[in-house]
Amino acid sequence: MKKVLVVGSGAREHAIAKTFLRSPQVDQVFVAPGNDGMRMTPNIKLVPISVQMIRDLADFAELERIDLTFVGSEEPLTLGIVDYFEQHDLPIFGPRQAAAQLEGSKTFAKELMAKYHIPTAQSVTVKSLDEALLAVERFGLPIVIKQDGLALGKGVQIFQRNDQLMQQLTGIYAKAPHATLVVEEYLEGVEFSIFSFVGQNGIVHAPIAQDHKRLLDGDEGPNTGGMGAYSPVPWLADDVRMTAIEKLVMPTIEGMKADGIPFYGILYTGVMLTKQGPKVIEFNVRLGDPETQVVLPQLNSDFYIMIDELMLGIQPQVTWQHHQVYIGVVLAGEKYPASGSQGITVPVLENHQVKVDSAALTLKDDAYVSDGGRLLTFVAAGETVSQAQEIIYSQLQTLDLKHFQYRTDIGYQAVNHEVTKI
Template sequence: MAQVLVIGSGAREHAIAQTLLRSPQVDQVVIAPGNDGMTDPGLVIKPIAATAIAELIAFVQGAKIDLTIVGSEEPLTLGIVDAFQQAGLPIFGPTAYAAQLEGSKAFSKQVLAANHIPTAASDVATSLTDAYAKATQFGFPVVVKQDGLALGKGVTIVKNTAQLTALLTAIYAKDAAQKLVIEEYLAGVEFSIFSFVGELGVVHAPIAQDHKRLLDQNAGPNTGGMGAYSPVRWLSNAIREEAIQTLVEPVLAGMQASGHPFTGILYTGVMLTEKGPKVIEFNVRLGDPEAQIVLPQLESDFYQMLLDLLAGQQPEVVWQDADIYLGVVLAAPGYPVKPEKGLPVPVITGDDLHMNYAGVIQQDDALVVNGGRVVTVVGRAQSATAAAAKIYAALDALDTRLQYRHDIGYQAVQAENETKAL
């Protein structure tokens, strides 16, 4: 029986671990550093930081771990995959070079341009004056992105001159040489494609749609994600295939041709515009909260799928399509600016409901809040309408100060209502 290490500490890693434990080949999953809410049978928490690469290698060697999968982006950009490979240890994820697709927005734009992949027009700025001039050339709204990792919160849609001035002044007060990517604003509908990539095989997961804004009706600041659902039934298979063929496959071919093939998980953020699908961003790991609603749909063996991809084979994979999986994130008051800690974490129970834990810590006999996003509550039903109703009935009955959106999956619910009306 196999032992697997998952690197990370959030609800995404909790979902990855749960999916691995469904494999008949896996008897234990270690999560480093994990969190105190991960108490499923078969899960072991190892308090090693995700960026402590040498310590993680020593642990894997000593514990005879059979496979490592990296959940969070920071260790990937630091070269954890390169280090494990040099030590002869099996690991699923991209090299540090390939991880620049997420680690550097400027690098990502260069790859998109070199491979003629549809995306927003953009420019790079490295000073306050330069950024202001380039942003105003695009007109409003305009998108301003920090070049490096920003935990899902480094993108701002700027609507007017006053907002632009305030944003750029604040950014360059902290770092006078900050690199920014300035982009034209793309109007349309967003969705996400997750591709598990090996040397000779690729597995595309069901399409997901997440909700980045803090508040209902897409108001408030960008966050790491406040909820998601999958599959996205109102999106046609033809559009899905077009996005894969015009956005995903060319970047994988381009990386291969450059001598730096991509392996691991490619997250393609897509905007469906009037001119067709375009890339908003690439990430190099599963999304959070998308992992929590995509991975439960895998009916075949996740561990075997990863082994096959690492071995240069095309896996045989089965995804469910009978139900909609919908997840709602509960966040601390004050998130994303200044999350309040120490509040009790509610327990949600019910048929076809489960919880994936993130920013929690054990205090006495209970879990309390220890971060921004606290827990993802995931439900399943035959429709988005039914899944949302099930989750919100449980959430709205809580006595809690944790905040959450009340409209996750609204586009799917609207599409279902329109279909019923026909």
């Protein structure tokens, strides 16, 4: 039997760990550092090592004879965890440090796309307030501002009003006069994401998902790390997915190989379907959160075998379900995305209809209390998105959630399309 180490602490890592445990090959999954809510799942064991402590993680993997380490979060990838593990002959799935620049540097990603003519928004990298203002003048409003480095899914801001934009830019450059930002044109269209599991001689593309980044219903309020997602996206034709893979995903993988920076691991392609066709919004080098929580449950194949074969240079034979739509709703503290939602008792619901992935829970006096902003992802499936919504929201209404918040319209795009077909 196999032992797996998952690196990370959120609901994404909980979903990854549970997917590995569905494999008959796997009898034990360790999660470093994980969170106390994961203890509700049998055969998950928490390891108190932070994601930055690469040497300690490697020592643990060697001591426990871990058969596979799977990196969930982006930070250790950009710090070079894969390089370090490979140097010590420890099996690990993820991109090496050089390839992780695809997420670690927006400028790197933009330059790669320009070199290989991969459709994306026009952009300018700036390092001063004057340069930023010139870029704003070039693109006009609305406009997108991105941090160049890692931002835990919250580094993108869209500005509709000039006064808010000016306040943000002047604030950034008052604190850091040479801050690197990517200023880019605003794209209009339908947004979706694709996970591609990439090995030396094999690639597996997952069903597409739609994330809901804004805090409030109707896509209002500030940007967050993600308030919910659903997958697959039944109202988008499969040829849209195939075009995005052909025009965006594969040229990126091939371009990095041509540049001597081969990409192995998970390529997350954020896509905007514009009037001119699909364009890249962003790349990540790991699974997304909360999309993972609604994509991985659709895998009918053995997850461990799939990853193992990719690492061995084999093209896996993989099947996904095609009969249901999965919806995930994130429960967050009432002050999120601001801080200050810690220490509140969190009601935990899990039954045959609704599954729960834990993000930021601490066990205290036999109760689970909040230890961050996003706390849980509730997941349910139905034959349609509206049916999945009915299941999950009827269950949430039975809980006392006055100190928490969640969106009540996850999957609204698909529901609107269901209505127009009637």
